[in-house]
Amino acid sequence: MAQAPLAVLLSPRLEEVRAARVVGARTLVLAPDRAAPGIREAVAAAHDALTVDWLDHQGLLMAIGHLAGHPARVSVFGFAEASALVAARVNEALRFRGNPHAAVAYLTDKVALRGKVNQLTGTPVRFEQCDRVTHLVAAAERVGFPCVAKPRTGSGGQEVHLLRDVADAALLAAELVSEPALIIEEFLEGPEYSVLAHSRDGEHTVLAVARKHLSDGPGFTEEGHDLPADLGPGDAAAIGDLVTATLGAAGHRAGLSLTEVVRTAQGPRLIESHAHPGPGRLGDLLALATGTDPVALAVATALRLPVPAPHPSSGRRYAGIRTLRLPPGRLDAVHGIDEAYALPGVADIGITVRVGSHVPEATSRAAGHGFITAVASCPQEVEAVLGKALGLLRPVVGGADPGASGRPAHPEKEEEHTAA
Known part of the structure; x- marks a missing residue:
């Protein structure tokens, strides 16, 4: 009997392991720490798992290089910024199916991508590359205010700065502790x-x-x-x-x-x-x-497996997600989770901070401390359900205690893990 194709997953979420299994693939999870919250659930759902620091390219090739002779089809998957780049590189090295490494790298380079796309559109976006602190103010002035400064290879909304005037640009330049690798572009x-x-x-x-x-x-x-x-x-x-x-x-x-x-x-x-x-x-x-x-x-x-048919949606066609953000301090409890789950349409609630631990600072404009997803028959109903669910959640935040590890904010909902 032929072996099933193999999906090698780099620090996946539980849902990603389940999706690979649904289409008939065998699953191998690679993670630096298989006991990490979020990862351990993915490991438990997978066929196999290995402890691998997949950011170490040579170590990764040593760990899975033998799969180049695997009798079935193999591909490595990463569903986040760093893991997608690593997956493309190792797929290319081992001649597995996947996206070209150069393409993934191109998309991570905002300067190169902006210049190329500007050539293809009738409304190019003004931008400047900035690699020197002393050039930042002048580059922002050439682009024009307001403008946005962000890392040339950043992701997830990290370190994005809105510069409204010369004073904002000068303040950002003064705050930078090393020479930047920035793209400065017009505010859209x-x-x-x-x-x-x-x-x-x-x-x-x-x-x-x-x-x-x-x-x-x-x-x-x-x-x-x-x-x-x-x-x-x-x-x-x-x-x-x-x-x-x-x-x-x-x-x-x-x-x-x-x-x-x-x-x-x-x-x-x-x-x-x-x-x-x-x-x-x-x-x-x-x-x-x-x-x-x-x-x-x-x-x-x-992996050239049959593409699954969509699951029935029971007539519901609209979905939404809202981010939960907590004030600084120690998270002592989150009340109201069961009541929020009981609302018709609420699909999932995740709290990414453990009870008893310190609420971390959000490091990007997209980062938060939890989420709620909901589904309904119209956009207005989705908005209403999400608003009501957020109103039912009552976090209790006390004194700061960064050293505490704590326990999950909800026994049935372990904290989320986002792959690097």
Whole structure:
């Protein structure tokens, strides 16, 4: 009897292991610490697991190099920024199926991608590369205020700075402790969207466009997403064309991608793109809204397994997620989780801080301390359910105690683990 194709998963979430198994793949989890919260659940659900620091390329090749002679098809998968790059590199080295390493690397380089996409669109985005602190103010002035400064190879909204004037630029330059590797680009005004796509042999298919919710405060903190976004046919087509052009410019060939877009008065314009589905659980929303699991789709396509049919959605077509943020201090309890779960439409609640531990500072505009997802028959109902659920959660935050390890905030819902 022929062996099933093998999906090698780099520090996956539990849901990603389950998706690979659903399409008929054997699963091998690689993680630096198999006992880490979130990872241990993924390990328990997988067929096999190995303790591997997969950021060590030579060590990773030594650990799984023997799979190059595996009798069945093999592919390595990473569904976050670092792991997607590592997966592409090792797939190429061992001649497994997957996205070209150069394409994934291209998408991580915002300067190279911005320059290429600017050549393909009628409305280029002004930008400057900045590698010297002493050049930052002048570069921002050339781009024009307001503008945005962010790491050239950053992800997840980390270290994104809105510069409103020369004073903001000078303050950022003074705060930098080393020479930067930044891209400074014009601020794009308009609603933001996250576009989840799947590629096969260089053919790109938009799976979903989600509307991003942003706070009104400094930094435009992400509050969540609604899927699908309420777009007219023309806007949806224009966003799809921009995404396709972006992925083509990078040489993206296979797998999932997440592209961030702003719909400006001049049409959609690119923020950035990544060769993975991102940290915002858009794949979960897609599965809730349409019954299509994007991870299952990506694994099945790469390993040439039958693509699963969408699960019935019971007539519900809209899904949303909202981010939970906690004040600083020690998390003593989170009340109201059971009441929130009891609300019709609430699909999942995750608290990423353990009771008894210190609430960490959010390191990016997208980072939070938990989430709630919900599904309903219309966008207004999703909004109402999520708002009510957030109102029922009552975190108790006391004095700071960074050394405590604590226990999960909810016995049935272990803390989340996001792969590097």
